[in-house]
Structures are given as structure tokens and as C-alpha cells.
Amino acid sequence: MHSKRFSLNYTIVLAYVISFVAIQFIGAIVPLAFPELLDNEVWFANFNAAVNLVWYISLTVALFYLGKRYLIDNQWIYFKSNKNRTFRYLIGGFFGLLAVNGIVNGIMMQFGYDISPENQAAIEALTDAGMFASISLVIFAGFLAPISEEIVFRKGIYGLFHKRFGNAFAIVVNSLLFGFIHIMADLLVDTAQWINIIPYAALGGVLSMVYYWSGKIIFIPIFIHMAYNLIAVALLFFGPDIAV
DSSP states (O other): OHHHHHHHHHHHHHHHHHHHHHHHHHHHHHHHHGGGGGGHHHHHHHHHHHHHHHHHHHHHHHHHHTIIIIIIIHHHHHHHHOHHHHHHHHHHHHHHHHHHHHHHHHHHTTTTOOOOOHHHHHHHHTTSSSHHHHHHHHHIIIIIIIHIIIIIIIIIIIHHHHHHHHHHHHHHHHHHHHHHHHHHHHHHOOOGGGGGGGHHHHHHHHHHHHHHHHHHTHHHHHHHHHHOOOOHHHHHHHHHOOOO
16 A cells, blocks of 8 residues: 555656756757747747646646546545535635745745746736736646645655654645745746745645645645635735735
């Protein structure tokens, strides 16, 4: 049983790493082949939207294919089996996420830190790039990213480290990696922007703790993350922004 879990965790992480490297390569090589993309902000934003949409669709399908028995035959059944308990974790986790986001961002603002990283700026650019980019943003940021990221970071990465080093270490490592992935664009522009890892790592920490406390039912952090991102995307269009 344990070897199978380790194998699935490893496979999930490997699938993510391979797909991430591949999509970064495509995102870098296509503008070199078609430099006119860089001269038109709307075209470039739509290109980024298409790349992210294709990546998240492909990654989500691959993860469900690789983990069908775990996700559908195991986790989904547990998620539905105790509706009152599931509802409590969903509500508590969601409002906990909002509270942590508000506290962390408030503290960072008090110390004069910028809480609008490059990743967030790139996402915001999609809202002004036309219907395709906007619809793509809602799909990949609001639905697909929460699904794939929770499977990768909570099931895959957390699972690998939890088995060997325990819960606390697994939460810290997967939260920091979750934050790092979201600020890579910042670090390419300015390595001093490492501070932007804090709000993302805090969100990852909350989602990891909810995952652990809920009995490691992956669909609970998935739906909490999804609700949070959908609100964040809505605020991009209609109000003040929070990190997606």
C-alpha cells in the first residue's frame, strides 16, 4: 500500500515537472520565432492565455488519468460520504484562507512591501486583452489551476515529504515550493523580489493544514482553492485584487 502511494506521488510530481519545463520552453521559443508577438501587448497576452490554458487542460487530464483510482474511486467517495463534516472543513478552510491572506498582506503593506508580484501583473494583463484571454483566465485560473496545483502540491509533494519526514516538514516544504513557483517571474526580473513568496507560501500552508486536518481528502483543498481563485479573478474584473 505505501509503495503504491509513494509511486503515485512520485508520478504526479514528475508529470508536473515535465509539463512545467515543456510549457516554459514553448513560452520562450515561440516569441523568438515570432518576434512580432512581443511588439503587440494584446497579441502577447492572448498567446500567454492560450499557453496557460493548454498547459492546465493537459496537466489536469494527465493527473486524472494517472490518479483515476485515487481521485475517483477513493477520494471523491470520501469527500461525499460525510457531507456535514466536509461542509465544515470547506467553510472553515475558505474563511481561514481569506483571514491569512488579509493578515499577511496587511503586515507586508505596513512594512512597505509591494504585494503585486509579476505573476499577478501578468494575470491582470489578460483582463484587458479581449474575450479569449478573459475566458481563458477564468477557466485556467478559476478552475484548472486549483485542481492541478492541489493534486501536485498537496497530494504529490506533501505526500513524498510526509512519508519520510513527517507532517510539519512536509507542510513547510510544499508551501515554500508552492510560493516559489508563483514568484519565478519576479525572481527573473529582480532577485530581491523573493519577499513575494510569503503570501503564496502562507496560502499553501493553510491549504496544506486543511488537507491534513480533513484526513487528507484532496477535494477539500481543491474546492477551497477554487473558490478563492474564482473570487480573486472576479475582483480582477470588478474590484480590488488579491493574489491568484
